[in-house]
Amino acid sequence: MSLHYVKSFVAGRWIAPDANAREIENPITGDVMAYAGCNSIDFNKMLNYAHTRGGPALRALRFHERARLLKSLATALNEHKQALYDISFSTGATRDDHRYDIDGGIGTAFVYASKGRRELPDDHVYLDGSIEALSKSGRFVGRHICTPLQGVALQINAFNFPVWGMMEKFAPALLAGVPVIVKPATATCYVTELAVKLMLETGYLPEGALQLVTGELGDTLDRLTCQDVVSFTGSADTAFTLRSSPNILRNSIRFVAEQDSLNATLLGPDIHRTAAEFSAFLNEIVREITTKAGQKCTAIRRIFVPQSLVEAVIDDLCVRLGNIVIGDPRNPKTNIGPLVSSAQKHDVLRQAAMIESETERVFGDRHNFDVVDGDADTGAFVSPMLFYCKNPSIVHHVHETEAFGPVATIMGYHELDEAIELVNRGGGSLVASVVTHTPEVARHVTLGAAAFHGRLYFIDHHNSQDATGHGVPLPHMLHGGPGRAGGGEELGGIRALMHYMQRTAIQGSPDILSEIGNNWVSGATERFAPEHPFRRCFSDLELGETLWTPSRVITLKDIKKFAEFTGDMFYAHMDDAAARRNPFFSGRVAHGYLLLSFAAGLFVEPGEGPVLANTGLDRLRFMKPVVPGDSIHVGLTVQQKTPRNTEYGEVRWHVTIRNQDKDIVAEYELLTMNAIDNVHKKKTDGPLTF
């Protein structure tokens, strides 16, 4: 096979490895298969290129434009998935492993593209939380906003997920509006190289938005500024070295770390050997030991079971692991490919020996095992290894040594509190799973263990078929953990963007805050609507445009009729004496929902027009009771506009219902879908779905 010279992509140019390049080993044969690294890269130019080209170009785009860009990149990767699969076999990854790395990476980008359009405004500013009233008059208010950092995201990744590891960080950074420099681990950087090439070839990325360094980073860390972010995934030792570099410390440069993790799984005290959960528990463990040959930061390393079930768990796991095929990942029968390199194999065997010094090996041999289409001596193959630790409370290596391979240890417990204490001995982990069908057990574990883990994963027989997997980080949920796990957080939906944005408190008048946030704030200037706003299409509506309705008197007859019609006979609406006994009312009051219905009756324009549907209502508050004889009138103001597609967009209306004294009796935000342009198109393919 010809040698692969893995390039870097810096300042708009592909740069080949030079004489200082590092060798990359084929883990199946032990031969050198590629070279990566170039000492002559101009790292200053690389940073400048991101700062002066990529950053401004990305910041000029709105969140929705960036989300669409991300979707196009994910689509391009998806179309070339097979090429990524083909090259990934050389890392030791099997066909099943590709689902986690390649499909997982592409899926993560798709989720962020979708979240970007659904959950972010079509704007440059992200609003964090509600308006804070800072003065009695309402003329001085505050709010938190987030804007993209004006630097670069330097993303240093581990070897085990060359695609997912890049995409899970790249997607949020791009959506946030920050250019990225990816530095993959050298051992598998040729897979990342292909993924980067595929994205660049789309031609959609602005210049400088994505650069790639294969090999070493030179003095890049010393050149970063307070607007840059380092997002690191790898071992605790490397994280410590990098995060303590003087420039990072001196300039308070953000450093997000995801590192080792001694993840645990706990079989609840309520589960018996015949329960469906028992089998789900074993399946999960086998999957975690075998996937990526155990080279997964979230893999189960420690297994806690009620003491009475230790023997059964060992027996069943040994049977299942006995059926596992180790070999060349291209062979469809193979369940476990080699580790990424012989150096990694050496480390894992050394770490397994440390664990073995405190335990008994119940499955797997360090040297004697069968390999399909490969050689156990020359390739980086390792057999799954299972250990049993009799005295888990007095040992150390078992709780502190991460053997980054197919290695796990079983431990028994007598009481749930003892199990929780042992689970927490990992010193901070990415995930702990608990197999239980007893909600009280789940809560007890949560109160005792949540502080030590980034994610708690509960399965029972109801959800085990649907559950996404102990070791699978999802873009919607946090990935990270305290202490030993690095103290960082990634993913977690839109939260992930915050690593790449600055939160700023803004104080000022409602008009200033409306303009900054592109979101009308109560108390800001109201604009006269030239016609009924329901007759105006999405593109014509302007923030602050307000309709004030005529007023309507609420009578006792209205209240009675509404109660009979809806069946809502709550005593406060029907029984004057009972209502008086309630501390909030001085007699019968109108239903809140009657007020909402009458409000709609006052502001709705009945004719067919650009308003297509009412899709919801947020932040509803009833502030003052309305009694028979009171009158109400309504203010309807355009608060925010968010396009959804080329046909329609969401309008958020601020609605206030006031009484005859101008006191606010109710306030809420109404959501409608409005046609983008003046031609109201009737849909021919059935009702709109949201």
Ligand code: NAP
């Ligand atoms: P590693 O040896 O710590 O390397 C991680 C990254 O840091 C690689 O890209 C490496 O590049 C780079 N690096 C090393 N020294 C550097 C330096 N002085 N300056 C700049 N960059 C430097 O970790 P690994 O062996 O790749 O990955 C295995 C570890 O990662 C395991 O401990 C695993 O638990 C952890 N991991 C954690 C997560 C998580 O999300 N928490 C995910 C995956 C893996 P080179 O390869 O070029 O040296």
